Each structure stands twice: as C-alpha cells, then as structure tokens.
Amino acid sequence: MKGIRHLAKQLNVSIGTVSKALNGRHDVNEKTRKRVLAAAAKLGYAPNQSGRSLRQGSTNAVGFMIEFSPEAAANSDNFFVGLVEGAQSALARHALDLVVLPYSTQEDSFAQLQRIVARRLVDALIISATLKVDPRIEYLSHANIPFIALGRSDSGGRHPWIDLDFEGVAESAIDRLVARGHRRIAVALPDNETNLGYVFLSSYRRALKRHGIPFAPKFVFRGPSSEAGGYRIGGELVALEQRPTAILLVYELLAMGLYRRLNEAGLSPGRDIAVIGFREGPQARFLSPTLTCFRMSLHDLGVTLGESLLATLPAFSSAYPVGTVQKIWPLQLVPGESDDFSVGRARTL
Amino acid sequence: MKGIRHLAKQLNVSIGTVSKALNGRHDVNEKTRKRVLAAAAKLGYAPNQSGRSLRQGSTNAVGFMIEFSPEAAANSDNFFVGLVEGAQSALARHALDLVVLPYSTQEDSFAQLQRIVARRLVDALIISATLKVDPRIEYLSHANIPFIALGRSDSGGRHPWIDLDFEGVAESAIDRLVARGHRRIAVALPDNETNLGYVFLSSYRRALKRHGIPFAPKFVFRGPSSEAGGYRIGGELVALEQRPTAILLVYELLAMGLYRRLNEAGLSPGRDIAVIGFREGPQARFLSPTLTCFRMSLHDLGVTLGESLLATLPAFSSAYPVGTVQKIWPLQLVPGESDDFSVGRARTL
DNA sequence: ACTGGCTTCGAAAACGTTTTCGACTATATT
DNA sequence: AATATAGTCGAAAACGTTTTCGAAGCCAGT
Numbered sequence: 001m002k003g004i005r006h007l008a009k010q011l012n013v014s015i016g017t018v019s020k021a022l023n024g025r026h027d028v029n030e031k032t033r034k035r036v037l038a039a040a041a042k043l044g045y046a047p048n049q050s051g052r053s054l055r056q057g058s059t060n061a062v063g064f065m066i067e068f069s070p071e072a073a074a075n076s077d078n079f080f081v082g083l084v085e086g087a088q089s090a091l092a093r094h095a096l097d098l099v100v101l102p103y104s105t106q107e108d109s110f111a112q113l114q115r116i117v118a119r120r121l122v123d124a125l126i127i128s129a130t131l132k133v134d135p136r137i138e139y140l141s142h143a144n145i146p147f148i149a150l151g152r153s154d155s156g157g158r159h160p161w162i163d164l165d166f167e168g169v170a171e172s173a174i175d176r177l178v179a180r181g182h183r184r185i186a187v188a189l190p191d192n193e194t195n196l197g198y199v200f201l202s203s204y205r206r207a208l209k210r211h212g213i214p215f216a217p218k219f220v221f222r223g224p225s226s227e228a229g230g231y232r233i234g235g236e237l238v239a240l241e242q243r244p245t246a247i248l249l250v251y252e253l254l255a256m257g258l259y260r261r262l263n264e265a266g267l268s269p270g271r272d273i274a275v276i277g278f279r280e281g282p283q284a285r286f287l288s289p290t291l292t293c294f295r296m297s298l299h300d301l302g303v304t305l306g307e308s309l310l311a312t313l314p315a316f317s318s319a320y321p322v323g324t325v326q327k328i329w330p331l332q333l334v335p336g337e338s339d340d341f342s343v344g345r346a347r348t349l
Numbered sequence: 350m351k352g353i354r355h356l357a358k359q360l361n362v363s364i365g366t367v368s369k370a371l372n373g374r375h376d377v378n379e380k381t382r383k384r385v386l387a388a389a390a391k392l393g394y395a396p397n398q399s400g401r402s403l404r405q406g407s408t409n410a411v412g413f414m415i416e417f418s419p420e421a422a423a424n425s426d427n428f429f430v431g432l433v434e435g436a437q438s439a440l441a442r443h444a445l446d447l448v449v450l451p452y453s454t455q456e457d458s459f460a461q462l463q464r465i466v467a468r469r470l471v472d473a474l475i476i477s478a479t480l481k482v483d484p485r486i487e488y489l490s491h492a493n494i495p496f497i498a499l500g501r502s503d504s505g506g507r508h509p510w511i512d513l514d515f516e517g518v519a520e521s522a523i524d525r526l527v528a529r530g531h532r533r534i535a536v537a538l539p540d541n542e543t544n545l546g547y548v549f550l551s552s553y554r555r556a557l558k559r560h561g562i563p564f565a566p567k568f569v570f571r572g573p574s575s576e577a578g579g580y581r582i583g584g585e586l587v588a589l590e591q592r593p594t595a596i597l598l599v600y601e602l603l604a605m606g607l608y609r610r611l612n613e614a615g616l617s618p619g620r621d622i623a624v625i626g627f628r629e630g631p632q633a634r635f636l637s638p639t640l641t642c643f644r645m646s647l648h649d650l651g652v653t654l655g656e657s658l659l660a661t662l663p664a665f666s667s668a669y670p671v672g673t674v675q676k677i678w679p680l681q682l683v684p685g686e687s688d689d690f691s692v693g694r695a696r697t698l
Numbered sequence: 699a700c701t702g703g704c705t706t707c708g709a710a711a712a713c714g715t716t717t718t719c720g721a722c723t724a725t726a727t728t
Numbered sequence: 729a730a731t732a733t734a735g736t737c738g739a740a741a742a743c744g745t746t747t748t749c750g751a752a753g754c755c756a757g758t
Contacts, residue, residue, distance in 0.1 A: 003714055014738045019716055029736060046467035050402035051714030054743045059399065073431040073647060082422040084451050097470075100449035102433050118395035121446070227635070256635050283632050286576070286605050298422060352744055363708045368746055378706060400744030403713045 007045050011035055022047065053120075061097040062309060063122035065109065067129060068102040071226075078282050079298065080128070083150075086302020087126065087309075094310060096123075106193075110135050117143050124309055126150065130161070132195045146312040148305060148325065153195050160312055160325040162305055164279075166196070169294050170203035170248070171210075172333050173276045176292075177246045178211045181343030182274060186219040186244035188233050188254050197222070200250055219244050230254035234261025237273070245343050246274035252281035255291050255338075274339035279331070289337035296331045304329070356394050360384055371396065402469075410446040411658060412471035414458065416478060417451035420575075427631050428647065429477070432499075435651020436475065436658075443659060445472075455542075459484050466492050473658055475499065479510070481544045495661040497654060497674065502544050509661055509674040511654060513628075515545070518643050519552035519597070520559075521682050522625045525641075526595045527560045530692035531623060535568040535593035537582050537603050546571070549599055568593050579603035583610025586622070594692050595623035601630035604640050604687075623688035628680070638686035645680045653678070 001009060008015040013032060020028045021036035028036075040046070053059045064087060066080050088098040099122065103112045113136050116122065123146065127136055130151030137156040140147045149161040177185055187204045189197040205215050221236060223229040230249070234257060237243060249255055255277045259269055269275045270289040277284055277293035284291045308325040310316045350358060357364040362381060369377045370385035377385075389395070402408045413436060415429050437447040448471065452461045462485050465471065472495065476485055479500030486505040489496045498510040526534055536553045538546040554564050570585060572578040579598070583606060586592060598604055604626045608618055618624040619638040626633055626642035633640045657674040659665045 005714080015715080016717080016739080017737060020737090023716075025717090027736060032736085044463065044467055046464060047716090048403075048714050049468040049470050050399050050408065051743090052468075052716075053399035054397075054403050054714080054745085055716045057743070068430050068434040068437065070431070070434060070648060073427045073434060078422045081417050082419070085417040085419060085422060085453055088417065088451050089453065098451060100451060102437050102447060102449060104434055104438065114393065115395060118393055119398040119401075121398050260635075283635065286609075286632065286635070299419060354744080364745080365709080365747080366707060369707090372746075374747090376706060381706085396746090397744050400713090401746075403715085403744080404746045406713070 003045070003048055003051075007036070007039055007043060010043075011039055019047070058123045058315070059120065060095065061099055061122045062091060062124040062126065062306075063099050063101045063116060064126040065101045065103060065113065065116075065128065067104070067106075067109070069104045079279075082298025083128075083302040083305065086299040086304075087306035088302075089299075090303045090306030091310070094316060096310075098306075106131075110139070113139060117145055124148075124313055126305055126309060130163075130195050131155075131193045132198050134195075146309065146314075148309045148312065150305065151195055152199065152326070158324045158326075160308060162301070162308060162325065162327040162329055163199070164296070165328045165330050166200045167203040167206070167328070169278065169331055170200065170207045173248055173294075174204070174207040174211065176333070177274060177276070177339065178213070180274070180339070180341070182246040183213055183343075184216075184219070184242070184244040184246070185213070186221060186237070186247040188221040188223070188230070188247060188249045188258075190225045190250060191222040192225075196250065204248065221247075225251040225253060227253050227257040227260075230257025230259075231261045232257070234258045234265070238262070238265045238267065243273070246276070246339065248276050248278070250278045252277050252279060252284040252291070252293065255284045255287060259287055270336075270338040270340055274341065276339050280334055287338075289340075292336035292339045293334050294331035295334045296329065301329055352394070352397055352400075356385070356388055356392060359392075360388055368396070407472045407664070408469065409444065410448055410471045411440060411473040411475065411655075412448050412450045412465060413475040414450045414452060414462065414465075414477065416453070416455075416458070418453045428628075431647025432651040432654065435648040435653075436655035437651075438648075439652045439655030440659070443665060445659075447655075455480075459488070462488060466494055473497075473662055475654055475658060479512075479544050480504075480542045481547050483544075495658065495663075497658045497661065499654065500544055501548065501675075507673045507675075509657060511650070511657060511674065511676040511678055512548070513645070514677045514679050515549045516552040516555070516677070518627065518680055519549065519556045522597055522643075523553070523556040523560065525682070526623060526625070526688065527562070529623070529688070529690070531595040532562055532692075533565075533568070533591070533593040533595070534562070535570060535586070535596040537570040537572070537579070537596060537598045537607075539574045539599060540571040541574075545599065553597065570596075574600040574602060576602050576606040576609075579606025579608075580610045581606070583607045583614070587611070587614045587616070592622065595625070595688065597625050597627070599627045601626050601628060601633040601640070601642065604633045604636060608636055619685075619687040619689055623690065625688050629683055636687070638689075641685035641688045642683050643680035644683045645678060650678055 004015045004018050008018045017028055017032065018036050021033040022040060064084055084100060091098050101116060103109045125145060125147040127147060128150040130149045130153045132154055134153045134155045137149060137153050137159055141156045141159055149159065152161050152163045174185060189201060208215055221233045223232055230253060255275060262269055267273060275291065277291045280293045280295045311325060353364045353367050357367045366377055366381065367385050370382040371389060413433055433449060440447050450465060452458045474494060474496040476496060477499040479498045479502045481503055483502045483504045486498060486502050486508055490505045490508055498508065501510050501512045523534060538550060557564055570582045572581055579602060604624060611618055616622060624640065626640045629642045629644045660674060
C-alpha cells in the first residue's frame with residue numbers, strides 16, 4: 001500500500017482525515033493533525049500531484065514559456081534568469097510551483113502552447129517575446145487560460161501584460177543626445193516579429209518629433225540582435241556619406257559588434273559617434289569606453305509578473321485588486337562614456 | 350461534458366475506444382482511428398495529463414533542476430540554454446516533456462528535490478552543479494528515481510553522470526604552457542562546494558606532476574566565480590613577489606576581472622602572463638587579447654544527457670544499452686592570444 | 699450448421715487524492 | 729432530562745484517463 005492510504009493505516013485514521021489534516025481544514029482535531037503532520041514528515045509523504053490535480057481540477061503550477069534555441073544560446077544574456085527567480089519567489093509564497101517550459105523556435109512555441117493548454121499541464125502561463133500579432137494571445141484568451149504576457153501586443157482584446165518602458169527609454173536617450181547637440185540620431189532594431197521593434201520605433205519617432213527633428217528612414221537599421229548584427233550595422237554606418245552622430249541600440253550585444261567595427265574603421269564610440277545601448281547586460285558592461293545604457297531590476301520585474309498573474313487566477317483574485325494588469329516597467333539611465341561628448345567635438349573624417 | 354467523454358459522445362463510440370485510437374493501440378479499426386484523430390484535431394482535444402498520469406503512474410515528463418538565483422543572474426552565461434535545448438530535443442523524440450525546475454539556493458535545491466520526488470511531479474531528473482558530497486544523489490538513489498547528474502560526485506554508489514573532461518583540459522593546457530617554457534603555473538578555482546573545483550585541482554596537480562613540476566599551494570587561488578573574483582585574483586597575483594608566469598581559470602568571467610586588474614597594474618595578458626580560460630563563453634569572447642580557452646557543444650551535451658537519462662527509464666531501457674552511464678565530455682582547445690608567448694619573452698617588472 | 703479464430707468494440711475497474719455529507723460524541727442550553 | 733450545538737471523524741463519490749477482459753460480429757474451414 002502506498003501514499004495516503006499507507007499513512008492513514010499507520011495512524012489508524014481514515015484517508016479523508018489525513019487529507020484534511022494536511023490541507024489545514026478545520027474539521028480535524030488539533031492533536032490528530034499534529035500526529036498526521038509528524039508521520040508525514042517522518043515518512044516523507046507528500047500528496048501525489050496527479051491525484052491531487054485530477055481531483056481539484058488544477059495543477060498548482062504555473063508555466064513560464066521561454067525560448068531555448070541555439071541562437072538564444074549564442075546570444076543569450078541573463079534576462080530570464082532574474083525573471084524566473086523573481087516570479088518563482090512570488091508564486092512560492094502562495095504555494096504555487098513555477099515550471100519553465102522551453103521551446104525551440106517561434107513556430108514550436110505555438111504548438112507547445114496548444115499541447116500545454118490542452119493537456120492542462122499548468123493552471124496559468126507567462127509568455128514572453130510577444131509578437132506584434134501573436135496567435136498565442138488569441139488562443140489563450142479564447143481558451144480562457146489565465147496568462148500574462150511579457151510585452152504588449154496588438155492581438156487579442158484586453159489581456160494582461162507588462163512591458164518595458166520603451167517610450168521613456170527613447171525619450172530620455174534622445175533628450176540627452178539632443179541636449180548635446182545631436183540631430184542626426186540613428187536607431188538599430190531587431191529584424192524579427194517581436195513587438196519590441198515596432199514599439200521602440202514609434203517611441204523613437206515620437207521623441208524626435210518632440211524636438212522637431214524630421215524622421216529619416218535611412219537612419220533606421222534592422223538586423224539580427226547579435227554581435228554580428230552590430231558589426232554589420234557598424235559597417236553600414238561607416239559607409240554612409242552623411243553619418244549620424246549618434247545611435248540607439250535595442251540590444252546590448254549590438255554594441256559589442258558595433259564597437260568592433262567602428263574600431264576597425266578608426267572610429268571611436270564616445271568620440272566620433274555617440275552610442276546608447278538599451279538594456280544593461282552581462283556582456284556590454286565590460287566595454288570600453290563604458291556604454292551608456294538603461295538599467296532595470298529583473299528580479300523585481302519577475303516578482304511583478306508573478307503577482308500580476310496571481311491576480312488573474314480565480315482562486316486568488318479576491319486577494320488582489322481587480323482589473324486587467326497592463327503595466328509599463330521603468331528603467332533608469334546609467335550614464336557611461338559612450339555618449340559623453342557634444343556634437344561640436346565630433347571629428348570629421 | 351468535457352474531455353474524452355465529449356469526444357466519444359460526438360463520435361458515438363466509447364471513451365475506451367477513443368483512448369485506444371489516440372494511443373495507437375491495435376485493437377481499433379483503422380477507420381474509426383481516423384475519425385477519432387480527425388475529431389480530436391478539430392476539437393483541439395488532448396488527454397488531460399493529470400488523469401493520464403494518475404492512471405499510468407508516470408507523468409511523461411522529466412525535470413531539469415537548475416539554479417536561478419540573483420548571483421546566477423549576475424554571473425550567468427548561456428551554459429544551460431544549450432543544455433536544455435539539446436536535452437529537450439532528445440526527449441521530445443520519445444514523447445517526453447522537459448520541464449525546467451528552478452531553485453534559488455543550494456539548500457533550497459534539496460528541499461525542492463524532496464517535494465518534487467514526493468509529489469511525483471516528474472518521472473526522472475537531471476541535476477546539475479553536483480557537489481563533492483551531494484545529498485541529492487543519496488536521496489534519489491534511495492528513492493529509486495531515475496536521474497542523471499551533470500558532474501561526478503563522491504556521493505552514492507554507482508549513479509549515472511556526465512562530467513566535463515577536466516583532466517584533459519588541465520593536461521592540454523599545461524602541456525601547452527610547459528612547451529612554451531612555463532614552470533610557474535597558477536590555477537583559479539571556485540570557492541563553493543561543487544565537485545568541479547576538487548576534480549580540477551587534482552587534474553591540475555597530476556598534469557604538473559607529469560612534467561616534474563612541484564605543486565605550490567600558493568599558486569592555487571580560490572574565490573567567487575565572478576568578474577569581481579577575477580579582479581581580486583589579479584590583485585593577489587600582482588602583489589606576489591614571485592609571480593607565476595601563467596594562470597588557468599576555471600570560469601570565463603574570472604578572465605574579465607583578471608584582465609582589468611592586470612591592465613590597471615600595467616601588465617598585459619599574453620605578454621606578461623599567460624592566461625588560459627576554461628570554457629568558452631559569451632563574455633570572454635570579446636576580450637582583447639583573445640582568450641585561449643576550451644570549446645564544447647552545449648547542444649550535444651544536452652542531447653547526450655537526455656539520451657543517457659532515457660536509458661535509465663524502465664520504459665525505454667530495452668531500447669538502450671544497459672549499464673550505468675558515466676561519461677567524460679571532451680572539449681577542444683581554442684587557441685587565442687592570451688597565452689601566445691614563451692616564458693623567455695616575459696617582462697620582469 | 700457448427701466451431702474456431704480474428705477483429706473490433708464497450709463496460710468497468712483502477713490510479714490517489716479531495717471534498718461532501720452524514721454520523722457520532724461530548725458539551726452546552728433549555 | 730431532553731434537546732440543540734459544536735467538534736471530530738469516516739464512507740463514498742468524483743476527477744479523466746488507460747487498460748483489462750469479455751462480448752459481439754464476421755469469416756473460413758470443416
């Protein structure tokens with residue numbers, strides 16, 4: 001005999017009583033509860049999750065879908081480590097497990113999602129790398145599965161999301177550059193379908209407009225968010241007859257390649273061209289000159305993701321304010337040397 | 350009505366038949382199977398995992414326990430991304446899910462493990478960051494849960510593991526250095542309880558011995574495996590009256606800090622001291638002078654982990670060779686500039 | 699026409715748990 | 729003393745699936 005039956009037999013009580021004791025119900029004598037808890041600890045018993053889930057209709061687990069691809073491995077930074085850690089700590093307080101559900105490609109992502117939902121592997125989901133139009137959001141909304149997206153999207157109706165403050169980033173970056181005399185400001189965006197690129201671009205345009213600077217399509221660079229991508233952009237930059245005096249990069253890795261290409265051309269970031277990176281990361285922090293970029297707490301964002309997801313769970317919604325969570329996550333500018341010059345001082349080659 | 354009952358009702362067959370059709374049993378007419386499959390696809394039905402697990406006594410999922418801590422976030426590299434990707438692809442071929450189970454601290458790791466095992470969240474486990482004496486291994490062996498450890502350990506009896514070829518790494522690094530005239534060779538090890546440090550140290554000693562070089566405890570540096578740790582080691586190195594002419598680093602991040610500290614002291618890696626890093630990673634690849642280090646395929650290691658774990662599962666053991674897997678994973682030396690000098694050329698300050 | 703075997707299907711049990719509901723005891727209230 | 733009430737417990741149903749086993753139908757062989 002195994003499981004709860006074994007425990008019940010040992011204690012000469014019914015399995016129902018054991019269950020109630022372990023689940024903190026009130027219709028069980030405090031003395032028997034102590035006995036049950038002691039015996040459970042001694043025998044290392046914990047209720048079988050499958051049986052429990054089947055009966056309760058919920059798994060007490062939430063999934064965090066994350067891309068684990070060869071490219072992700074090559075370009076990876078610590079982005080998700082902090083997020084997962086934060087989300088887990090938030091969910092653990094409510095006795096919820098966090099499991100990371102890996103997928104390998106974008107298409108795989110949707111197939112995996114359908115499987116996960118259909119099989120009821122988890123009660124709720126955190127999805128990331130949101131696309132401008134994202135089938136996952138339609139699907140989850142329609143399937144009535146609680147979820148939160150890391151990244152806004154045009155898809156679906158009003159769904160919960162948290163996204164980084166691209167608007168604020170673009171604004172403070174461009175304010176800073178304009179204050180130093182820059183007018184020719186480029187931007188480097190990812191070439192994938194994540195909504196990030198679109199949102200960042202419109203934020204960039206809006207910020208330019210505020211300063212009366214016309215938008216120049218030739219100053220918008222698109223490419224892979226990798227060191228190689230940054231190198232390529234560096235090449236395009238060098239080749240331009242009228243170079244921008246400043247550039248905004250959405251991924252830190254772009255800075256690595258950009259620096260390299262500029263150095264090859266005898267140009268120096270922070271002297272010949274102002275560079276502002278986006279999110280502070282593990283690689284670019286060792287660049288010289290130091291990269292001006294934006295900082296955020298991954299842990300805190302993870303916690304907020306977890307808590308916001310809790311608010312969407314029926315079982316917890318009473319404890320949380322109602323309304324669909326749609327948050328903008330702030331970042332702080334970290335001044336570096338890479339944009340520390342006024343445009344008058346720029347060398348002309 | 351939901352689930353398989355709904356599907357059965359729609360098709361005017363019994364739920365047993367639906368189940369058998371979906372599971373590829375032979376006692377179901379090929380026409381009805383087609384009908385069932387079509388209806389399942391149309392309605393987006395997939396069997397509830399809890400019900401299925403309960404009945405079958407297995408979850409069709411394996412867990413990969415990985416540390417997601419603030420420090421891991423700070424020092425993280427892409428190590429696990431490739432591993433998870435590889436393991437998932439190997440397991441998916443056998444219709445097994447891979448879920449990443451995060452934990453935040455070493456102590457947390459064991460508690461989580463107990464919970465996971467007791468609740469039967471997964472059928473098998475991959476554990477990482479194996480300690481010299483690791484309670485998890487004792488526990489899993491005793492609980493009779495199939496598992497494989499990334500990293501050997503003194504604990505337990507004969508359990509399955511795969512570990513990196515520290516022996517080979519130390520040997521080829523030291524052969525290379527000795528061939529260039531180095532005799533004063535230091536090593537930097539992590540200060541935690543992972544077995545890696547112990548194994549690497551003994552490999553280092555053995556390699557020295559082969560060349561008749563006496564072991565000098567003062568040339569063994571221990572510290573956190575971070576940029577700051579590398580910086581500190583650089584300081585200690587500089588302060589020594591009789592500096593080593595070469596140093597082996599077990600973590601790539603150490604190189605970042607070491608380079609920085611050496612540069613501050615007016616010393617240059619690859620000219621004043623030979624540096625060999627251990628595993629090629631996302632950060633150190635941008636160092637100048639380029640770091641001599643060791644390369645491996647994370648994807649392939651992940652695949653091998655997955656397949657080796659499969660071999661330990663009763664349901665699959667027939668398809669795989671018997672015997673406990675204990676593999677040493679090879680790495681290839683990637684020559685860089687950081688050790689590209691003979692000891693005669695070293696400057697004396 | 700009867701038997702045997704083969705194919706196809708359905709009824710029902712089982713997996714381990716939670717939860718409802720009724721039963722029982724002991725205590726408090728009239 | 730009778731009755732209400734609170735506290736404690738056990739029996740049993742239910743969750744959704746897989747799997748066993750027997751039944752039914754069909755065909756071939758005698």
